[in-house]
Amino acid sequence: MRDHDTTGSDRQSRRQFLKTTGATAALAAGLATVGTAAARGIPTPRLHRDGKWMKDPSDNEVTLRGVNVVDPARAKETTWRRAIPRVVEHATDPERDWYSRVIRLPMQPADIIEDGKGNGARVDPGGFSESKLQTYLDDYVQPVVETTREIGVYLILDYHRHKSQELEYTDPDLHDELMMFWEVVASRYAEEPHVLFEVYNEPISPYYGFRERGASAEVANPDDENAEQTWLDWRAAAQPWVDTIQANAPEAPVLIGSPRWSQWTFWSSIHEFEGENLAYTGHVYGHPGLRPLDEYFGTPAEEVPIFMTEFGYEPDDGETAEYMAGSNEKEGQQFVDFFESHPNVSWQVWCFDHIWAPAMFSKDTGGPDEPWELRSGPLQHGQFFRDYLKETRSDRLPEGDGSTTPGTTPGGDLDPVDGTVPQDLDGDGLHEDLSGDGTLNFPDVNQFFQHTDSAAVQDHPDAYDFDGDGTVDSQDVLALFEMV
Structure with missing residues (x-):
């Protein structure tokens, strides 16, 4: 297709x-x-939290559904990639049956440091200065903020670390980097009502069971005091970053992850962070150890807003990791059933790209002006979730509040x-x-x-x-x- x-x-x-x-x-x-x-586009007024819901200024319940894109520096216009503003236009184009109402934008320290080269996303904290960050925002993020504002689509700005299991979220250099990052980013985009902030994509360690052979996310269960302590340790480490965002952008929604690749979402409703307009994220792919979804992500969704900011799967070709493998009939339907039974859960499928896996498109070699091939079929989630976005395109959208975007x-x-x-x-x-x-x-x-x-x-x-x-x-x- x-x-x-x-x-x-x-x-x-x-x-x-x-x-x-x-x-x-x-x-x-x-x-x-x-x-x-x-x-x-849709109206994009400032959202606020009310119990387990995000709501618009008229107190209508809102669910934000959309896609992830790649780091905007990594997506510089080349013979094999398209700049993110152009990708956003594609992902919101009803003439191509795309109805994304929110775009999640990963901002990787590795791409800030290397200006799009990425370096495998494994870089030590403290590698970029405030000046370097400002240049990155000027060159790559600002055009996306403007494009999403003009189109009428929400934007999640995501501090995106995820690869190094050796980097602990209690690291003092990491703390300093996050404090500087959010001081700059939150203050710069505080007046953009369509922008939400995601504190830390996937803090990994330490967590209960870390370094144990075969350790599973299942240790994050309600009966284990060690698992509970992991969440409390994480909350103590991350609360200053949340505070920094809220001090600089007091009205903006803040999305908060959790240890082990943002999989311990269960504890978010039991021990909340301090602050206003807080929501919590969950990441899950084919992970058999994180089923049923109702237990690990539905339980907290009964009390707090949950954003499934990453999910998806890809075919099992014999080499695919178990946590990534899936099909539309099984894992795809599990996600749909979960979203239908928890309508307050917002979601952003991974990934509107042809390389970052699991990708929704096939890689083309004809250059940026050639059509992308949407992955379809029983084992591909590209068309499956494009169709689900279309099906839900009018469900629980925000209404205008009498204010307008710039230029109106x-x-x-x-x-x-x-x-x-x-x-x-x-x-x-x-x-x-x-x-x-x-x-x-x-x-x-x-x-x-x-x-x-x-x-x-x-x-x-x-x-x-x-x-x-x-x-x-x-x-x-x-x-x-x-x-x-």
Whole structure:
């Protein structure tokens, strides 16, 4: 299956359409079929925690579903990779059946130090200065923040260490690196309501059972005081990093991992960290030792917000590690069943790439302008989770709060139209974005058509007089249609 990175087709111009179809009557008939077709983006107001849920400013329950991408420095435009802003556009493009509502962006110390070379992701803490970090943010992260803001998709900024089991999360040099990292990153993006912060991707050791042959995540059970102490030790080490984020970005949600590759999520609801708007992460792939998912991740999800910020699997080719092997029928369905039974769990599937495993695409050799091949079939999770993203694309999304993304003008004293305050996208006084998603598209025309005669519209004629004749009627619907 080809999931093309380029779109574009010859479309009949909208003006010609109007000339050939009989104006208002034809438009009305056409809008009946447009319905509420999804736009590329969604409203991205600041989220806050309420019990086990993340909620929007109107207290609607929100679930964020999407994908992981690779480190933005590693993804520099080359003959075999695409820059992350372009990848984000792909992952949110409904014309290619992609409906990611959140993007998780790994920021690897190895890539900050080596400027995209990665060095196997095994680098000692303290290897980059504040100046080096600022340069990395300028060159690679800032374009992603801007792209996700403009499209209308949430962004998780993730401090991404995960390979060295010898590096303990109690290491003093690691502590200093994390304090500096989050002082810089959190303060820089504190005013971006669509940005969430993930403290530490996968702190590994120490944990109860570390270095024991065959040690399993199963030691993190509710009956073992040693396992409980592991969580308490982790909390003591990580609390200052959480505090640093919250001191610099007090309104932003903070996602917190756990020892052994963020697999001890169980304890998060029993011994919470201190702070506001905290959620907890879980990482699981094919891991047979972490089944059933309800026990290890569903138990805490009954009390606290859980983000499954990494999950997936790949075919067992005889060399695949047991913890990575899986199929759509078994592991894929287990994930779907888990998400359906715990609707407050947000999830970000790994990985919207053709190399970082388990990859959702096949590696191409034709260069960045060639189409990526989406992996499909009973043992591939690429198409499986693209289809699930499409299926859940409208479930528990945030609503606009009357504020807008940069470049738009708020509705001021306008009344909500079908629950959303329309936005002025270009500052001309006309509020063409009736759905409040930051773009002008056919759902806006449909919403305007359905509510042209409503008091919310008729009481504010200056905001909707798209044809400039001083009244708001069907001709304004036609004028808005021509603007799409």
